[in-house]
Amino acid sequence: MTNQLPRERRRVTPRRALAACAVAALCTLTAALPAAADTRAAPAPSSAQPLSLPAPSGRYRVGEVNLHLVDHSRPDPWHAGKVRHELMASVYYPAAHTAGHPPAPYMLPAAAAHFDDVTADGYLDLHVPAGRADWARTVTHVTRSAPVAAGRGGRLPVVLYSPGLGEPRTWGTTLAADLAGRGYAVVTVDNTYESPEVEFPDGSLATLALPSDHDAFVRKALDVRVADTGFVLDQLQELNSGRNPDADGQPLPKGLVGALDVTEVGMFGHSMGGTAAALAMDADHRISAGIDMDGNLTNLDGSLMPVARHGLDRPFLFMGKDGTTDTGPGWQAFRAHTPGWNRQLTLLGSEHSSFTDAEALVPQLRLRPCERAHDIGTIDPATAIRTNEAYVSAYFDHWLRGGSGRLLEGPSPRYPDMVFVK
Known part of the structure; x- marks a missing residue:
């Protein structure tokens, strides 16, 4: 099976088909989609619209x-x-200056082409015809390999980001970059052959390995993400000591070695990435605070995941979409079994993808109103982005930096669209 299937064969089911119980509205996965491969793809046509x-x-x-x-x-x-497991990760960090350093691409060329042809209108169900958007030239306001600015106390708190199933790590760039601009080192991770497309430094592309047994796939994928998270933390400790991983074939940015505070780490994720944050915290006490954005804590058969059955001994925040959702049983069980700090928030007017870059990019794609509402809900996009950034940063400021945490204690007139769930 090739990567160039006709569109009518690629798109056959809504993205809730795979994980209606395990992870809320994750992606479209069907037997008609391309199998896993290491391949190369052409860049998007020059007529495609660059986004920002x-x-x-x-x-x-x-x-x-x-x-x-x-x-x-x-x-x-x-x-x-x-015989070896390879991953790609991105580190976003506060820059001392950006002069003389090139803009960071949103996606590398082969990954962008695969995202355009398969992921955007397939896994993510965004109603975006191939060739409409130039994902490689999307403006990120991020600079490649600029020197690192010293954080508070000279070190940067580390926060990991895990994307949803069927989402590349770049799909969380808005929140990752915003946290970095506030003085964090944010590490986004692609889980190879489970992420939709992962481009390596030699230009090769590893694409999603499709499941034949959906329940077994989700359980295995979560196990792999937990193991990958521990490995990434080990590698960050090595990097911080001067034993450097391969920085995409380039020298590490000046000032990055020794700048990371790996003693207390945060983690957040969207959809199955939020599920992974809870499971990784359960497995690795190096992670001291986590956020689950609309990710389920039940298996496909409806059974509770272990972390929902016994909770956590560290703070955890749930941020959920508005309206009907299937996250309820797992979240309720987790909160009932977690005696310590936990909160559940609902973003009014939001959809499942409102916690991702879809909230910023979909309004630029000239979709019909019904398609736009399906993708990102009815909330004003700028309001959704500003509200998400405020609560994510307030949470990590409180638990990783000792900030006041006042915003997390109850409704705020500054952010009326974020509702606290009792």
Whole structure:
């Protein structure tokens, strides 16, 4: 099966088909979609529209570097013939200055072409015909490999980001860059052969390995994400000590070594990435605070995941979409079994993708009103972005930096669209 299937064969079911119980509205996955492959793809046509993300709202400009991480102790979990497991990650951080450094691309060329042809209108169900958007030229307001600015106390709190199933790590750039502009090092991770497309430094592309058994796939994917999270944390400790992973074939940014505070780490994620944040916290006490954005804590058969059955001994925040949702049983069980700090918030007028870059990019894609509402709800996009940024930053400021946390205690007149669930 090739990557160039006709569109009418690729798009056959709504994206809730795979994980209606396990993760709310994750992606479209069907047997007609292309199988996993290492391949190369052509860039988007020049007539495609370049898009733009909002500028980070923090005091710092933002730099970024890609890391090629290789786990020699673990064979690839999705391909028996591969004796090592490779990942790609991006580190967003506050930049001392950006002069003389190029803009960071939103997606690399092969990944952008695959996202355009398969992921956007397939896995993410965004109603975007191939060739309409130039994902590689999307403006990020992030600079490649700029020197690092010293954080508070000289070190940067580390926060990990895990994307949803069927989403690339870049789909969380708005929130990652905004946190970095506030003085954090934010590490976004692609889980190879489970992320829709992962481009490596040599230009090769690893694409999603499709499931034949959906329940087994989701359970395995979560296990792999937990293991990948521990490995990434190990690699960040190595990097911070001067034993550097491959920075996408480039030198690490000046000032990055030694700048990371890896003693207390935060983690957040969207959809299955939010599920992974809870499970990774349960498995690794290096993660001291987490956020789940609309990710379920039940399995496909409706059974509770272990973390929902026994809760956590560290703070955890749920941020959910408006309206009917299937996250209820898992979230309720988790909160009932977590005696310590936890909160549940609902963003009024939002949809499942409102916690991702879709909120910023979909309004630029000239969709019909019904399609736009399906993708990102009815909330004003700028309001949704500003509200999400405020609560995510307030949460990590409180638990990783000792900030007041006042915004997390109850409704705020500044953000009337965020509702606290008792």
